[in-house]
Every structure is written in C-alpha cells, then in structure tokens.
Amino acid sequence: MSQAVKPPSLWTNMRELPANVWHSLFRNPLPTDDLQRSSTSFTNFFLHIHPVKVNKNTLRPIYTMGLGLMSFFLFLILVVTGVLLMFYYVPSTTQAYDRMLDLRGTVAFGIFLRNMHRWSAHGMVGVVVLHMCRVFFTGSYKKPREFNWVIGVLLFLLTLFSSFTGYLLPWDQLAFWAITVGTSIAAYAPVVGKDIQFLMLGDATVGQEALLRFYVLHVAVLPVIVTLLVAIHFWRIRKDGGLSRPEExxxxxxxxxxxxxxxxxxxxxxxxxxxxxxxxxxxxxxxxVFAWPNLLIAELFVFILTLAAILTLSMMFNAPLEEPVNVMHPPNPAKAPWYFLGLQEMVSYSAFWGGVGIPTIFVLLLLGTPYLDRRTAGVGKWFARERLLANTIFMTFLIVNVVFVIIGTFFRGPNWEFVSPWK
Known part of the structure; x- marks a missing residue:
C-alpha cells in the first residue's frame, strides 16, 4: 500500500499564503513565450477584452494619440471622484452651496477632489471631441465600423449632457445662469421646445426641481448609460477586427x-x-505583435499621462466657485457652459437655426456619415486625398464652432455686444 501523503502544516500554509493568493488570482506566471502570452490574454479577466495580437499600426502614437483611452480613463476618474463627492453633497437649494464651501475649508482634500472632478469633466469633453476628429479624419468610421461610429456619436452627446447636468450642482451664480441660458436654447425647438425645457427643469425656471433632476441624471442615469455604451463600444472594436489601419x-x-x-x-x-x-x-x-506586453504598456503609459495631467491641473488651479445664487442679480452677459457657447453665439443670429436647425443637421450628418460615405479608400490614413470632400465639410463645421466658442468667450460683453478682450 502506498503511504498517505502528509498534509501541510499550518505553519507551511501561513508561509505560502502570499504565493497561494497570488496564484489563485493569476493562474499563469508572467509570460515569457508566445504561448504563455496568448494564454494570459485568454484566461485573465481584465485582459480577455484585448485581442491576443494587435496590428503594429494601431500602436503608433501619431495614429491614435491614445485619445480613446484618455476618454475612458477620464471617465473612470470622474466615477471615483464623483462617488467620493456624493458623501458630502446634498441636492438642495438651501444646502448645496454650503457643501461646496465645506469642501473648500472643512473636508480633508475636499477641494482637491472637486478640482479633479471638475477638470476631468472639462477634459473629457475636449478629449472626446478630439477622439471623434481622429476617427473621422482617418476614415475609421467606414465598414465594418459603421455602428461603432454611431455609438461613439451617442457617447459624445451623452458626455456633453453629463457635463451639462453636473454644471448646476455647485449652485452658485455661474452654475445657475449657465444652466438658465443652456436650457433656454432647448426652448427654441418648434412645437416641443417648451415641453423639453419643462421636462429638464421640472418647473418654469431653474430651482429645486431642476437641481434634483440634474443630480439624479448626473450621478445615476447618465453614468449607467455611458458605462453600457462604452462596454458595447469596446466589444465592437474587437468584433470589427480591432482599430482601423491601412489596407495591407x-x-x-x-x-x-x-x-x-x-x-x-x-x-x-x-x-x-x-x-x-x-x-x-x-x-x-x-x-x-502580441497584446501582452505591447498594448498593455501603451495603455499604462496613457493612464499615467492622463492621471498626471489631472493631478497637476488640480494642484495648480481650483475649480471656480462664485457667489451663491441670486436670481435678482443676473450677470451681464449670462453665458452657457463653454462647450455650448457656440450654440449661444449662433442663437444670437437666429434662434431657430442656431439653437435647433444647424445642431440637428450636424448630428444627423454625423450619424449618417458611415452609411453615406461607402467608399473604402483612405481608411486608416490621416487626411487621405480620397476623402477630401468629407474631410473639408467636417473641418468647416469644426472650425466654425471653435470660432463661435472663442467669440462667445472673449468677444461678447454686456447685452451680448461685441467687446475687445484687450481693453
């Protein structure tokens, strides 16, 4: 008869505890050959979303510039800082502003958390816009990536709306009048404009109902929708053969x-x-090349770069906080958030076309672009000659909006009159 194997002693189990915990989490050792790299990508929960191998072209910094990853990492920073801020915030017109003051002077690292959240929100809007530009100018919306482009456009709109709903929460003069102006733009829509405005505010004016609705949308509804669409977005990248690249x-x-x-x-x-x-x-x-470690190193670098940028901004600049809301003393001029200043500028020329007509046409063109531009030439190339017309139209819309944002920010004064920023 074979001798029974003696079970390890308690001391042996205690000594081997760290190694056993590590091996229970990571079934494979650090890969040293191609087979182990493939196995690691397949068996690790956090890595299985990656393909085993990726095209070298997609790892070139000048091609993607890591903008999609930056957007995702900024969203993660927003989620983490937002959850922490929720412990101290009360969506009440009588308490919201006081809680902002508490974050400044009472809560440990409160102002730093708010700074990170604020600059991450603004950064995400800008980076998502740049990411869409990168995808468009490289023709990466074309077959088989049409539907993923549509998801990206929806994520862009949700990013704007998420930032817009969070803009009201400090309940200061800047927030109150920016949301007042922003929601008034929606009222210019024919037939349903006033109903849309009332649906957002819950009243005829910005007040307690609006603050509560914006809070629920900002911390619950919109993050869930964004998370779902981001998951689908990543999944479609895998199913569509990875990122676009020039035809080989x-x-x-x-x-x-x-x-x-x-x-x-x-x-x-x-x-x-x-x-x-x-x-x-x-x-x-x-x-x-294998995703491990090439893609993982690139992702880690983008994450560190994004986090370092937000930390630096948060240490150098505090998020603005003006006087508490005073409905009897509106600022002149009252301006929408910076990413809606282009709309506000266009509204000053034509209420309907600036606030509804042109933005609607632009969004519909974005959604329909991959189904209207069916040629496969120029995919994976920056500003390909084969796509000169599409690039020119998109660039025109982009430049016009940037110019209007600059005008609304620096060249509009009291009563929305032109002023010189150098005086």
Missing amino acids: TATPVAVSVKAVELSKNKTYGLQGFVRGPFTKIGNTPDNS
Missing part, C-alpha cells in the same frame, strides 16, 4: 527553383516547365 496588400515572395533537365521519354505536368524564380502570391509579412 499581398507582397509577392520570390522563390528560386532550379532548372530541370527534361527527358524525352517522360510526360511532364504544367509545373514541370517552370524556369527560374516564380512568385508565390498571398504571403504577407506578419505585421502584428
């Missing part, structure tokens, strides 16, 4: 063949008459 053509590979002495008494097939080198079509060099 087959490279003929020359293979040398020795001359054959022909015999008159033998029958030859067609291949028997081949002389010298011939080309073997279909062989292309493997232009991919």
Whole structure:
C-alpha cells in the first residue's frame, strides 16, 4: 500500500499564503513565450477584452494619440471622484452651496477632489471631441465600423449632457445662469421646445426641481448609460477586427527553383516547365505583435499621462466657485457652459437655426456619415486625398464652432455686444 501523503502544516500554509493568493488570482506566471502570452490574454479577466495580437499600426502614437483611452480613463476618474463627492453633497437649494464651501475649508482634500472632478469633466469633453476628429479624419468610421461610429456619436452627446447636468450642482451664480441660458436654447425647438425645457427643469425656471433632476441624471442615469455604451463600444472594436489601419496588400515572395533537365521519354505536368524564380502570391509579412506586453504598456503609459495631467491641473488651479445664487442679480452677459457657447453665439443670429436647425443637421450628418460615405479608400490614413470632400465639410463645421466658442468667450460683453478682450 502506498503511504498517505502528509498534509501541510499550518505553519507551511501561513508561509505560502502570499504565493497561494497570488496564484489563485493569476493562474499563469508572467509570460515569457508566445504561448504563455496568448494564454494570459485568454484566461485573465481584465485582459480577455484585448485581442491576443494587435496590428503594429494601431500602436503608433501619431495614429491614435491614445485619445480613446484618455476618454475612458477620464471617465473612470470622474466615477471615483464623483462617488467620493456624493458623501458630502446634498441636492438642495438651501444646502448645496454650503457643501461646496465645506469642501473648500472643512473636508480633508475636499477641494482637491472637486478640482479633479471638475477638470476631468472639462477634459473629457475636449478629449472626446478630439477622439471623434481622429476617427473621422482617418476614415475609421467606414465598414465594418459603421455602428461603432454611431455609438461613439451617442457617447459624445451623452458626455456633453453629463457635463451639462453636473454644471448646476455647485449652485452658485455661474452654475445657475449657465444652466438658465443652456436650457433656454432647448426652448427654441418648434412645437416641443417648451415641453423639453419643462421636462429638464421640472418647473418654469431653474430651482429645486431642476437641481434634483440634474443630480439624479448626473450621478445615476447618465453614468449607467455611458458605462453600457462604452462596454458595447469596446466589444465592437474587437468584433470589427480591432482599430482601423491601412489596407495591407499581398507582397509577392520570390522563390528560386532550379532548372530541370527534361527527358524525352517522360510526360511532364504544367509545373514541370517552370524556369527560374516564380512568385508565390498571398504571403504577407506578419505585421502584428502580441497584446501582452505591447498594448498593455501603451495603455499604462496613457493612464499615467492622463492621471498626471489631472493631478497637476488640480494642484495648480481650483475649480471656480462664485457667489451663491441670486436670481435678482443676473450677470451681464449670462453665458452657457463653454462647450455650448457656440450654440449661444449662433442663437444670437437666429434662434431657430442656431439653437435647433444647424445642431440637428450636424448630428444627423454625423450619424449618417458611415452609411453615406461607402467608399473604402483612405481608411486608416490621416487626411487621405480620397476623402477630401468629407474631410473639408467636417473641418468647416469644426472650425466654425471653435470660432463661435472663442467669440462667445472673449468677444461678447454686456447685452451680448461685441467687446475687445484687450481693453
């Protein structure tokens, strides 16, 4: 009979506890060969969303600039800081502003948390816009990535709305009048404009109902929707073959063949008459690398860069907090949040076209672009000549909006009159 194996002692189990915990979490050791790299990507919960191999072109910083990852990491920072801020915030018109003051002077690291949340929110709006520009100017919305582009447009709109709903929560003069102006733009929509405005505010003016609705949307409804769409967005990237890249053509590979002495008494097939080198079509060099560690290192670098930028901004600049709300003393001019200043500027020329018509046309064009531009030429290339018309139209819309934002920020004074910022 075989001798029974003696179970390890308690001391042995205690000594091996760290190693056992590590191996229970990570079934594979750090990979050292291709098989282990593949196994790590398949078996790790956090890595299985990545493909085993990625195209080298998608890792070039100048191609993607990490903008999609930056957007995601900024969203994570917003979630973490937002949850921490919820412990101290009360969505009440009588307490909200006082809680902002508490974050400044009473709560440990309160002002730093609010700074991180504020600058991450503004940064996410800007980075998402840049990410959309990158996708458009590289033709990455084309087949088979049409639906993922639509999801990206929806995420862009939700990012704007999420930042807009959070803008009201400090309940100071800046927040109150910015939301008053922003929601008044929605009222310019024909037929349903006033109903949309009332649905957002819960009243005829910005007050307790509006603050509560914006709070619920900001901390619960919108984050859940964004999280769901981000998950689908990442999943579709995998299913659509990864990030876009220039089309790779087959490279003929020359293979040398020795001359054959022909015999008159033998029958030859067609291949028997081949002389010298011939080309073997279909062989292309493997232009991919393993996701571990190449993609993981790139993602870690983008995360550190994003976090460092937000930490630096949060230490250098405090989030603005003006006087408490005073409905009897509106600022002149009252301005919408900076990302809606382009709309406010257009509204000053035409209420309907500036507030409803042109923005609606622009959004519909964005949603329909991949289904209208069906040519496959120019995918994966910045500003490809084959896409000159589409790039020109998109760039025109972009430049006009940026110009209007600059005008609304620096060149509009009391009564929305033109002023010189240098006086």
